[in-house]
Amino acid sequence: MLKNGPFLVYLMSIVAIATFDIVYLVAVIPRSPASMLVSMFAGPLSLFCWIEADARHRRRTPCFDFGLFVFLSFPISLFWYGFWSRGGMGLIFAVALIGLLWVPSICEKFVWDFLYAGN
Numbered sequence: 001m002l003k004n005g006p007f008l009v010y011l012m013s014i015v016a017i018a019t020f021d022i023v024y025l026v027a028v029i030p031r032s033p034a035s036m037l038v039s040m041f042a043g044p045l046s047l048f049c050w051i052e053a054d055a056r057h058r059r060r061t062p063c064f065d066f067g068l069f070v071f072l073s074f075p076i077s078l079f080w081y082g083f084w085s086r087g088g089m090g091l092i093f094a095v096a097l098i099g100l101l102w103v104p105s106i107c108e109k110f111v112w113d114f115l116y117a118g119n
Helices: 006-029 034-059 066-072 074-086 086-098 103-116
Strands: none
Touching: 006 034, 006 086, 006 103, 034 066, 034 074, 066 074, 074 086
16 A cells, blocks of 8 residues: 555545536536535545544554544544644644645635636
């Protein structure tokens, strides 16, 4: 497995969500409620999967149901896992991971401004 394998999968899922949102915006297709749910929950779900895959990759899974624990205590568990696995720099890394969740919305805003700012 690649050294940064779990992170690259998380990054690719964020790019896929951004592409999904921008295609709907450019095609001027009204979004269905199901597509909005997919784009809203896919980012955090991929973040949960990244945490569990990273823990398994480092062979430091603290408990058997670690994925469920991360899901049920999401905001706190991300910062806890960052500090536990990487020390002080892990907190900065956790903030960066949360920031990556905003990338699809920011990209969609820039495309919206580019397409419809003059109208």
